[in-house]
Amino acid sequence: MIQKTVDVVIIGGGPGGLNAALVLGRSRRSVVLIDAAHPRNEVTYESHGFLTRDGIKPFELRELAHEQMKKYSNVTLIRGVVKDVLKEKQQFKTMTETEDVIFSRKVIFATGLKEDIPSIEGLQDVYGKTVFSCPYCDAWEHRDQPIVLIGNTKQLIHQIRLIYNWSKDLIVATNGPAMLNQKEKLELNDHNIRLIETPIEKFKSQNSMLEHVVFTDGEMIHRKAGFIINTGATQASMLPQKLGVKLNEKHAFETQEHGKTKVSGLFIIGDAAKRFTGLIGAASEGYETAVFLNKELVEEDW
Numbered sequence: 536m537i538q539k540t541v542d543v544v545i546i547g548g549g550p551g552g553l554n555a556a557l558v559l560g561r562s563r564r565s566v567v568l569i570d571a572a573h574p575r576n577e578v579t580y581e582s583h584g585f586l587t588r589d590g591i592k593p594f595e596l597r598e599l600a601h602e603q604m605k606k607y608s609n610v611t612l613i614r615g616v617v618k619d620v621l622k623e624k625q626q627f628k629t630m631t632e633t634e635d636v637i638f639s640r641k642v643i644f645a646t647g648l649k650e651d652i653p654s655i656e657g658l659q660d661v662y663g664k665t666v667f668s669c670p671y672c673d674a675w676e677h678r679d680q681p682i683v684l685i686g687n688t689k690q691l692i693h694q695i696r697l698i699y700n701w702s703k704d705l706i707v708a709t710n711g712p713a714m715l716n717q718k719e720k721l722e723l724n725d726h727n728i729r730l731i732e733t734p735i736e737k738f739k740s741q742n743s744m745l746e747h748v749v750f751t752d753g754e755m756i757h758r759k760a761g762f763i764i765n766t767g768a769t770q771a772s773m774l775p776q777k778l779g780v781k782l783n784e785k786h787a788f789e790t791q792e793h794g795k796t797k798v799s800g801l802f803i804i805g806d807a808a809k810r811f812t813g814l815i816g817a818a819s820e821g822y823e824t825a826v827f828l829n830k831e832l833v834e835e836d837w
């Protein structure tokens with residue numbers, strides 16, 4: 536059981552929280568970072584699009600960060616789950632499930648989102664392995680392969696055009712009547728893209744490698760990869776709401792510039808604030824917020 540007082544508590548040790556810890560550590564701030572270690576992308580084998588780290592395993596990125604952080608003795612990393620945060624006059628009191636209690640002047644939430652994928656048989660087995668939600672993260676590896684795009688939103692036609700950028704061997708499965716007008720349906724025809732509106736029964740795979748999508752009318756199509764539109768991710772932690780920060784219509788926490796919130800001393804960064812920052816975007820927000828927050832502390836102490 537740990538009990539201490541520090542300048543900043545960071546909740547969440549993904550790229551957002553870790554980069555904030557690094558910059559605050561280098562700013563001579565005492566920092567405690569508490570992380571439950573269940574990042575949004577934990578189901579994937581590889582992460583892409585982060586300069587110098589393209590193809591890295593999600594936890595390898597974190598291990599490298601932990602290793603580099605060792606030289607900053609003013610930064611403490613704790614593996615655990617924060618169960619509550621209270622604002623008491625000028626300080627925050629952060630409590631973990633294992634009864635650690637940390638008092639701090641500022642708190643950064645970098646708690647991310649958790650995926651909420653549709654409950655279709657077999658989807659869990661392939662999600663993050665050969666079926667994904669973010670083409671910028673994973674479509675390159677499946678370029679020119681037989682791909683299925685799964686989902687149905689008002690933005691459907693734009694998603695179809697986007698995935699077609701990586702593979703022209705594309706089938707769209709809307710799992711019900713498609714939200715496409717007649718002109719858009721003709722567009723698919725012109726591009727040789729098949730539209731299947733019949734509900735999906737299951738995904739068939741071998742060792743997480745997608746092989747077939749089976750529909751309720753018995754049809755089975757061969758596909759090697761898939762993309763899902765709108766996986767319905769939810770906040771990993773609702774504690775900011777308890778502290779007075781509202782969720783906007785996209786179910787992201789309302790923030791201002793530099794991750795500030797309307798609660799003085801409370802910051803929110805990464806996916807929790809933007810719904811999707813990507814790894815490098817979250818890391819960048821961690822840097823920006825740390826710089827701003829350190830400046831606030833400098834001014835307060837002058």
Ligand SMILES: Cc1cc2nc3c(=O)[nH]c(=O)nc-3n(C[C@H](O)[C@H](O)[C@H](O)COP(=O)(O)OP(=O)(O)OC[C@H]3O[C@@H](n4cnc5c(N)ncnc54)[C@H](O)[C@@H]3O)c2cc1C
Nearest residue numbers: 547549551571573575576582583617647672805806813814
């Ligand atoms: C399948 C999939 C693949 C992806 N692939 C890529 C990719 O290739 N490239 C890319 O750039 N992006 C990718 N992403 C997106 C990327 O994962 C996120 O944008 C990024 O992780 C956001 O970083 P973050 O720091 O905001 O949150 P996260 O990385 O999700 O970290 C949040 C951390 O906070 C912890 N936490 C939450 N609540 C608490 C609590 N109460 N107490 C303590 N800790 C808590 C969580 O356990 C987690 O460790 C992918 C996403 C998915 C779903």
